Amino acid sequence: xxxxxxxxxxxxxxxxxxxxxxxxxxxxxxxxxxxxxxxxxxxxxxxxxxxxxxxxxxxxxxxxxxxxxxxxxxxxxxxxxxxxxxxxxxxxxxxxxxxxxxxxxxxxxxxxxxxxxxxxxxxxxxxxxxxxxxxxxxxxxxxxxxxxxxxxxxxxxxxxxxxxxxxxxxxxxxxxxxxxxxxxxxxxxxxxxxxxxxxxxxxxxxxxxxxxxxxxxxxxxxxxxxxxxxxxxxxxxxxxxxxxxxxxxxxxxxxxxxxxxxxxxxxxxxxxxxxxxxxxxxxxxxxxxxxxxxxxxxxxxxxxxxxxxxxxxxxxxxxxxxxxxxxxxxxxxxxxxxxxxxxxxxxxxxxxxxxxxxxxxxxxxxxxxxxxxxxxxxxxxxxxxxxxxxxxxxxxxxxxxxxxxxx
Amino acid sequence: xxxxxxxxxxxxxxxxxxxxxxxxxxxxxxxxxxxxxxxxxxxxxxxxxxxxxxxxxxxxxxxxxxxxxxxxxxxxxxxxxxxxxxxxxxxxxxxxxxxxxxxxxxxxxxxxxxxxxxxxxxxxxxxxxxxxxxxxxxxxxxxxxxxxxxxxxxxxxxxxxxxxxxxxxxxxxxxxxxxxxxxxxxxxxxxxxxxxxxxxxxxxxxxxxxxxxxxxxxxxxxxxxxxxxxxxxxxxxxxxxxxxxxxxxxxxxxxxxxxxxxxxxxxxxxxxxxxxxxxxxxxxxxxxxxxxxxxxxxxxxxxxxxxxxxxxxxxxxxxxxxxxxxxxxxxxxxxxxxxxxxxxxxxxxxxxxxxxxxxxxxxxxxxxxxxxxxxxxxxxxxxxxxxxxxxxxxxxxxxxxxxxxxxxxxxxxxxxxxxxxxxxxxxxxxxxxxxxxxxxxxxxxxxxxxxxxxxxxxxxxxxxxxxxxxxxxxxxxx
Numbered sequence: 001x002x003x004x005x006x007x008x009x010x011x012x013x014x015x016x017x018x019x020x021x022x023x024x025x026x027x028x029x030x031x032x033x034x035x036x037x038x039x040x041x042x043x044x045x046x047x048x049x050x051x052x053x054x055x056x057x058x059x060x061x062x063x064x065x066x067x068x069x070x071x072x073x074x075x076x077x078x079x080x081x082x083x084x085x086x087x088x089x090x091x092x093x094x095x096x097x098x099x100x101x102x103x104x105x106x107x108x109x110x111x112x113x114x115x116x117x118x119x120x121x122x123x124x125x126x127x128x129x130x131x132x133x134x135x136x137x138x139x140x141x142x143x144x145x146x147x148x149x150x151x152x153x154x155x156x157x158x159x160x161x162x163x164x165x166x167x168x169x170x171x172x173x174x175x176x177x178x179x180x181x182x183x184x185x186x187x188x189x190x191x192x193x194x195x196x197x198x199x200x201x202x203x204x205x206x207x208x209x210x211x212x213x214x215x216x217x218x219x220x221x222x223x224x225x226x227x228x229x230x231x232x233x234x235x236x237x238x239x240x241x242x243x244x245x246x247x248x249x250x251x252x253x254x255x256x257x258x259x260x261x262x263x264x265x266x267x268x269x270x271x272x273x274x275x276x277x278x279x280x281x282x283x284x285x286x287x288x289x290x291x292x293x294x295x296x297x298x299x300x301x302x303x304x305x306x307x308x309x310x311x312x313x314x315x316x317x318x319x320x321x322x323x324x325x326x327x328x329x330x331x332x333x334x335x336x337x338x339x340x341x342x343x344x345x346x347x348x349x350x351x352x353x354x355x356x357x358x359x360x361x362x363x364x365x366x367x368x369x370x371x372x373x374x375x376x377x378x379x380x381x382x383x384x385x386x387x388x389x390x391x392x393x394x395x396x397x398x399x400x401x402x403x404x405x406x407x
Numbered sequence: 408x409x410x411x412x413x414x415x416x417x418x419x420x421x422x423x424x425x426x427x428x429x430x431x432x433x434x435x436x437x438x439x440x441x442x443x444x445x446x447x448x449x450x451x452x453x454x455x456x457x458x459x460x461x462x463x464x465x466x467x468x469x470x471x472x473x474x475x476x477x478x479x480x481x482x483x484x485x486x487x488x489x490x491x492x493x494x495x496x497x498x499x500x501x502x503x504x505x506x507x508x509x510x511x512x513x514x515x516x517x518x519x520x521x522x523x524x525x526x527x528x529x530x531x532x533x534x535x536x537x538x539x540x541x542x543x544x545x546x547x548x549x550x551x552x553x554x555x556x557x558x559x560x561x562x563x564x565x566x567x568x569x570x571x572x573x574x575x576x577x578x579x580x581x582x583x584x585x586x587x588x589x590x591x592x593x594x595x596x597x598x599x600x601x602x603x604x605x606x607x608x609x610x611x612x613x614x615x616x617x618x619x620x621x622x623x624x625x626x627x628x629x630x631x632x633x634x635x636x637x638x639x640x641x642x643x644x645x646x647x648x649x650x651x652x653x654x655x656x657x658x659x660x661x662x663x664x665x666x667x668x669x670x671x672x673x674x675x676x677x678x679x680x681x682x683x684x685x686x687x688x689x690x691x692x693x694x695x696x697x698x699x700x701x702x703x704x705x706x707x708x709x710x711x712x713x714x715x716x717x718x719x720x721x722x723x724x725x726x727x728x729x730x731x732x733x734x735x736x737x738x739x740x741x742x743x744x745x746x747x748x749x750x751x752x753x754x755x756x757x758x759x760x761x762x763x764x765x766x767x768x769x770x771x772x773x774x775x776x777x778x779x780x781x782x783x784x785x786x787x788x789x790x791x792x793x794x795x796x797x798x799x800x801x802x803x804x805x806x807x808x809x810x811x812x813x814x815x816x817x818x819x820x821x822x823x824x825x826x827x828x829x830x831x832x833x834x835x836x837x838x839x840x841x842x843x844x845x846x847x848x849x850x851x852x853x854x855x856x857x858x859x860x861x862x863x864x865x866x867x868x869x870x871x872x873x874x875x876x877x878x879x880x881x882x883x884x885x
Contacts, residue, residue: 001812002812082823082824084824084827084830086810086830097809097810097824098823099815099819099820099822100819100822101812101815101816101822102810102815102822117866117867119728120864120865120866121864122654122729122730122731122732122864123728123729123730123862125710125732127704127706127707127709127710127732128704128705129703129704130703130733132849135865135869136866139869139870142867142869142870142871143869143870143873146870146871147870147871147873147874149873214704215704216704218701248728255658
């Protein structure tokens with residue numbers, strides 16, 4: 001029934017993170033390195049981002065994706081698209097479906113690079129009717145750039161973070177007027193320059209401290225209901241609404257494999273060497289932290305390839321690790337397990353509130369391991385990092401290490 | 408091909424034919440399609456099936472709790488009790504033969520307080536009076552053993568092993584497909600505005616023109632009272648009762664093994680938690696009396712109420728992502744039974760007040776209505792067996808195309824996944840678009856294939872599915 005095969009490293013997901021991992025592994029002679037992707041074309045989410053700003057030279061998303069495809073294939077990684085991993089049949093064995101049939105692939109190391117997606121309207125529990133004209137940025141980009149579809153005439157964009165401005169650009173290219181950007185936060189969360197370029201030049205209203213309370217219209221969307229934090233309500237007529245951001249890891253495969261997830265990121269919990277709790281199973285890219293820019297996850301892929309290479313050579317796997325947790329208003333941290341043999345090179349965090357000059361305190365069992373004041377504000381939906389130079393002070397037999405903001 | 412020669416047509420526009428039909432069924436929900444299918448067994452009848460919407464099953468039939476009932480809690484001696492009992496047997500057999508997904512998971516009516524526990528013996532007795540003898544009362548330990556994720560405080564339950572979950576969309580579509588293959592003309596986008604009883608022929612003024620018919624069946628669901636009034640009757644009023652439902656992610660499926668039904672008490676009916684044949688978990692419905700028959704929106708209050716009740720029943724359910732929220736309107740009439748009656752002088756049968764049990768009872772309702780039509784003077788040619796039908800499998804209990812090496816080897820389109828969350832292949836989408844009753848919208852395609860019905864709600868496949876729909880299933884550029 002299933003064709004059974006064995007490879008050295010199997011990477012699931014051919015976005016920048018997966019391709020960079022594959023490129024690094026194949027370039028250093030890690031044996032048979034195979035990347036599978038369920039899409040018909042490799043490149044991941046970058047492939048749908050027609051805008052520039054990718055990589056160091058400001059390439060477009062598709063160009064950037066193509067560069068990584070060429071890099072991986074050029075050093076001998078096998079890239080197979082249109083191949084869907086449907087589940088696990090062993091700790092390092094995955095079942096796949098493709099037009100060529102069913103396979104069962106066993107690898108010495110499995111790398112999950114399955115990426116992330118935006119949460120849709122239903123998961124956000126936005127009430128109302130179920131009309132046409134409701135998008136996420138991901139669907140919008142594919143509809144406009146991939147299929148040249150007609151979108152609508154007048155849109156409301158939910159969110160005011162970098163991806164929301166991408167949605168705004170895409171709508172404009174599709175000839176859709178944007179009625180407003182709506183954010184639950186008191187300000188937008190993009191860089192000042194980017195926000196000015198995308199929004200202010202076109203005088204698009206930014207409605208802050210506001211949420212979408214209802215979708216209206218039968219057949220086609222006719223408008224959205226809004227509520228301001230102070231209780232005021234409003235109605236905006238539109239035939240299109242785009243729910244942007246609110247990214248979650250595409251962690252179905254990790255969860256089906258029983259890998260422990262981090263409660264903050266909701267992706268698989270990993271240490272600084274991209275190791276999950278399961279021997280031989282790694283995870284890299286935005287499945288760990290939804291989401292970081294393509295160049296960041298590609299850099300991660302390079303680091304992950306070195307870690308996978310070491311494992312294939314030495315077979316070392318940590319027997320224990322210390323969980324790393326955050327306290328509100330911090331939302332999550334990645335990596336989120338501390339294995340003392342591989343401290344990694346720092347941590348990425350998210351906040352759920354604006355904090356002007358955050359002081360971060362890292363503690364373990366009441367003992368302070370690190371304390372530092374940042375000069376720049378912490379902004380929701382934008383990354384900020386702390387260095388990893390304190391990890392040597394972690395007690396491997398101690399309790400969870402906690403990152404919090406000092407009062 | 409003999410099937411093609413005698414097959415009816417599916418028409419979404421244009422004027423209805425000039426020649427008169429023998430029977431016209433108004434309403435292509437699960438009840439109307441079942442009636443049309445039953446009539447199609449009588450070869451030689453000219454039959455029309457009408458619906459105001461652009462697809463079958465677009466009203467109450469698409470937004471229900473998807474349960475194949477035993478009828479254990481019906482009003483003993485009522486028409487509903489009899490038709491549910493008979494219909495369940497008929498539909499269970501039909502589902503097996505036609506490939507409609509059914510899972511016999513059984514139900515537990517969980518008692519959460521003393522009043523509810525005290526109501527269990529009465530329900531057991533009622534089940535016996537309805538001819539259902541497999542139910543029994545179980546204690547809290549057995550409840551816990553059989554549903555380990557249940558919230559604390561369950562005092563006992565009524566175990567009803569015969570309750571099943573079913574795919575309501577495939578059921579309606581199977582009936583419609585067999586009806587059309589059997590010669591029924593399906594007229595969609597065809598709203599009935601006026602009925603002129605005339606002499607010997609009803610003249611129906613519809614949004615697509617005039618249609619004439621000797622006999623008439625009103626299976627208009629929520630609008631059955633309005634159609635009844637067009638013929639001068641004022642026997643009942645349909646009050647839409649809104650039921651909001653939350654569909655949870657497939658990761659919730661492992662939390663629940665049975666349909667968890669509320670125990671009805673004087674304080675009202677609670678909500679249920681049930682697995683679906685697609686591998687999700689359903690929480691709902693609310694019960695809101697409305698006067699707007701188009702109010703199928705969900706509300707913040709409804710969602711909050713369901714989440715609060717769901718948290719009590721299955722606390723871990725609330726940790727899972729929500730895949731969809733929808734609302735359906737049930738046709739409440741204020742009577743405790745179906746309102747089915749024949750009007751001989753008008754050659755007309757009303758099928759009103761078909762509540763949430765209509766899906767289960769559909770085949771028995773169809774047989775009953777056909778008998779009633781005979782009493783209004785309809786000459787029924789001898790019945791034949793319709794050619795058997797095999798519907799595409801949307802359920803998780805049997806292998807789906809993406810899991811079948813034989814199917815993929817014969818046609819690689821069954822190995823090409825389009826919707827990743829629901830694992831729907833290009834082959835299945837192509838088949839649905841080329842089917843006897845094709846979808847009229849991407850929503851209709853979703854109901855037929857599950858494409859776009861998963862956790863990402865089209866983030867990955869929405870644009871591609873829309874393109875496939877618009878191009879009739881041919882591969883596009885993306």
